Amino acid sequence: xxxxxxxxxxxxxxxxxxxxxxxxxxxxxxxxxxxxxxxxxxxxxxxxxxxxxxxxxxxxxxxxxxxxxxxxxxxxxxxxxxxxxxxxxxxxxxxxxxxxxxxxxxxxxxxxxxxxxxxxxxxxxxxxxxxxxxxxxxxxxxxxxxxxxxxxxxxxxxxxxxxxxxxxxxxxxxxxxxxxxxxxxxxxxxxxxxxxxxxxxxxxxxxxxxxxxxxxxxxxxxxxxxxxxxxxxxxxxxxxxxxxxxxxxxxxxxxxxxxxxxxxxxxxxxxxxxxxxxxxxxxxxxxxxxxxxxxxxxxxxxxxxxxxxxxxxxxxxxxxxxxxxxxxxxxxxxxxxxxxxxxxxxxxxxxxxxxxxxxxxxxxxxxxxxxxxxxxxxxxxxxxxxxxxxxxxxxxxxxxxxxxxxxxxxxxxx
Amino acid sequence: xxxxxxxxxxxxxxxxxxxxxxxxxxxxxxxxxxxxxxxxxxxxxxxxxxxxxxxxxxxxxxxxxxxxxxxxxxxxxxxxxxxxxxxxxxxxxxxxxxxxxxxxxxxxxxxxxxxxxxxxxxxxxxxxxxxxxxxxxxxxxxxxxxxxxxxxxxxxxxxxxxxxxxxxxxxxxxxxxxxxxxxxxxxxxxxxxxxxxxxxxxxxxxxxxxxxxxxxxxxxxxxxxxxxxxxxxxxxxxxxxxxxxxxxxxxxxxxxxxxxx
Numbered sequence: 001x002x003x004x005x006x007x008x009x010x011x012x013x014x015x016x017x018x019x020x021x022x023x024x025x026x027x028x029x030x031x032x033x034x035x036x037x038x039x040x041x042x043x044x045x046x047x048x049x050x051x052x053x054x055x056x057x058x059x060x061x062x063x064x065x066x067x068x069x070x071x072x073x074x075x076x077x078x079x080x081x082x083x084x085x086x087x088x089x090x091x092x093x094x095x096x097x098x099x100x101x102x103x104x105x106x107x108x109x110x111x112x113x114x115x116x117x118x119x120x121x122x123x124x125x126x127x128x129x130x131x132x133x134x135x136x137x138x139x140x141x142x143x144x145x146x147x148x149x150x151x152x153x154x155x156x157x158x159x160x161x162x163x164x165x166x167x168x169x170x171x172x173x174x175x176x177x178x179x180x181x182x183x184x185x186x187x188x189x190x191x192x193x194x195x196x197x198x199x200x201x202x203x204x205x206x207x208x209x210x211x212x213x214x215x216x217x218x219x220x221x222x223x224x225x226x227x228x229x230x231x232x233x234x235x236x237x238x239x240x241x242x243x244x245x246x247x248x249x250x251x252x253x254x255x256x257x258x259x260x261x262x263x264x265x266x267x268x269x270x271x272x273x274x275x276x277x278x279x280x281x282x283x284x285x286x287x288x289x290x291x292x293x294x295x296x297x298x299x300x301x302x303x304x305x306x307x308x309x310x311x312x313x314x315x316x317x318x319x320x321x322x323x324x325x326x327x328x329x330x331x332x333x334x335x336x337x338x339x340x341x342x343x344x345x346x347x348x349x350x351x352x353x354x355x356x357x358x359x360x361x362x363x364x365x366x367x368x369x370x371x372x373x374x375x376x377x378x379x380x381x382x383x384x385x386x387x388x389x390x391x392x393x394x395x396x397x398x399x400x401x402x403x404x405x406x407x408x409x410x411x412x413x414x
Numbered sequence: 415x416x417x418x419x420x421x422x423x424x425x426x427x428x429x430x431x432x433x434x435x436x437x438x439x440x441x442x443x444x445x446x447x448x449x450x451x452x453x454x455x456x457x458x459x460x461x462x463x464x465x466x467x468x469x470x471x472x473x474x475x476x477x478x479x480x481x482x483x484x485x486x487x488x489x490x491x492x493x494x495x496x497x498x499x500x501x502x503x504x505x506x507x508x509x510x511x512x513x514x515x516x517x518x519x520x521x522x523x524x525x526x527x528x529x530x531x532x533x534x535x536x537x538x539x540x541x542x543x544x545x546x547x548x549x550x551x552x553x554x555x556x557x558x559x560x561x562x563x564x565x566x567x568x569x570x571x572x573x574x575x576x577x578x579x580x581x582x583x584x585x586x587x588x589x590x591x592x593x594x595x596x597x598x599x600x601x602x603x604x605x606x607x608x609x610x611x612x613x614x615x616x617x618x619x620x621x622x623x624x625x626x627x628x629x630x631x632x633x634x635x636x637x638x639x640x641x642x643x644x645x646x647x648x649x650x651x652x653x654x655x656x657x658x659x660x661x662x663x664x665x666x667x668x669x670x671x672x673x674x675x
Contacts, residue, residue, distance in 0.1 A: 028554070137553055144595040283556040288591035300588045301581060303556045 001382035002389035004350040006062035011070040013038040025278035026069040056371025060092035067138040085120035097127025101149035110160040114183040144289030161190040208234035211399035215248035248348030266327030271356030330373035434479035439464035447516025459658040462666035476593030493522035534619040547631035564655035566626040612641035619645040624653030
């Protein structure tokens with residue numbers, strides 16, 4: 001298994017009541033509530049936590065980015081990736097990921113990622129995302145072309161990494177006179193690409209078509225199984241059989257020395273008023289054109305207050321009941337994680353360990369317990385269940401770079 | 415039924431996509447271009463004009479029952495499609511009545527073929543950056559908030575759309591919204607080049623504004639009047655952005671008087 005640590009890097013000192021009074025904690029919730037003094041302290045604490053994660057044997061750090069919101073302080077995932085490339089030695093740097101549609105120049109992104117891969121001596125996993133709805137508004141990027149831009153930027157980046165330059169790129173949304181970056185990834189053919197997601201069927205199918213592992217973000221066991229069903233069916237259509245190496249899962253899991261402490265801290269997973277990414281203004285979270293036409297009616301009803309968030313909203317207790325939040329001492333969390341692994345069979349397992357106002361000391365303690373006690377047991381369970389990561393089985397980076405036999409099958413089916 | 419209010423429809427294919435066209439009345443041809451929230455099939459304003467003119471009301475590409483042309487990227491593209499439509503309908507020389515967003519399309523059409531324009535009526539037109547304030551950005555509001563902001567009197571909104579507009583209608587607004595983003599996302603709802611081209615419009619123009627338009631700031635009347643060579647301004651009282659929906663009789667009187675001028 002590939003076992004990772006993740007935190008949203010919460011801006012934990014923002015005044016929560018102000019967010020509640022404003023009615024949203026994203027996009028237009030004023031940055032007058034952002035405090036750079038605590039921001040500076042928190043960024044440095046997060047670096048310390050990541051370094052501890054490596055020293056206690058955790059395989060990777062998962063990074064992400066969001067904009068205009070206190071739930072996540074990372075405005076550019078590549079900055080933390082670059083820092084980790086220099087201050088860590090062994091662990092994978094897993095970006096989940098760069099929001100491609102927000103990029104006006106994907107070639108620059110390809111350059112940044114190549115630099116991170118070289119500086120880290122080939123430890124980069126370069127995940128890609130569409131970015132949240134409100135991210136499109138924060139960046140001024142047209143939500144109606146979100147998916148087209150995602151796919152085209154991906155194609156351009158992979159071309160920049162794998163095609164000898166100089167070449168010209170004439171796409172629908174991106175046109176480049178000269179693509180010839182003098183920074184190329186150390187890993188060949190290119191760094192692994194993993195694709196995280198929550199709801200969109202199109203993204204699952206797209207990941208399966210590229211043979212990129214899909215990382216289900218904190219979904220219920222039932223939803224996760226549905227995701228694998230969609231993925232596996234598409235994989236079969238593409239001529240390969242998907243397995244644990246194609247599956248990842250992000251789990252909210254807080255570990256502490258006592259049950260009481262663990263439960264108290266785990267409640268912080270709901271710190272953004274119980275929402276995954278904070279209190280969202282429904283129209284900002286789902287601008288027109290951003291979501292699949294299949295979900296249009298549901299999001300419209302949500303937008304005008306006629307139904308709950310189609311992405312789902314649940315209480316702390318329900319989340320614990322569904323296995324989406326796990327908390328306790330190492331002894332009590334291990335069997336609960338085993339159940340998730342048995343039911344959903346991922347080989348990539350990320351623990352979202354700390355959120356909200358969990359103290360630096362408690363965060364460090366959680367990371368130490370994960371690395372020293374929980375993950376060694378999970379590794380054994382993974383072995384027992386045959387959950388081998390893409391690194392362990394040397395899985396192909398993408399369908400285009402799959403063994404000849406697989407590609408021959410695809411050609412025949414086509 | 416009054417002959418003047420018998421509406422007929424057709425769906426000609428223009429530039430590869432079917433355009434839904436409603437038409438009614440006899441007389442000089444008038445093309446009415448609707449708002450950014452699509453259009454109702456019948457409105458008192460359309461009916462009033464159809465009693466004196468041959469009124470053509472298309473659903474904008476990507477709005478209502480018109481197909482979405484995937485290739486379309488600008489309001490100027492829409493204007494060309496409507497020029498093409500007029501050719502297809504055999505209507506060479508027409509008057510244009512543009513409502514809000516439709517006013518922007520009408521102005522673009524006017525600059526393309528000034529000699530084929532009889533008269534131009536622009537009602538709270540988008541398309542030019544207001545010197546003060548901003549065009550209300552629908553990306554930041556839900557559909558109910560946005561459409562309500564277009565009315566001076568909320569009771570008028572309730573009469574037109576209902577106190578709680580049906581979800582089917584809100585979904586239609588969402589589809590319009592998506593198309594609006596495809597053609598007018600950035601800069602939002604205006605062109606940086608249009609003001610420089612309006613000098614070509616030789617036809618007389620009437621610029622109408624609701625006295626309480628909270629969607630397109632009234633400051634935008636300045637550049638319209640400065641750049642259109644032969645334009646006059648009328649303000650309609652007790653009206654928001656959707657003057658045609660809120661004060662249909664007043665607007666119909668103004669427009670009719672000007673068009674027969």
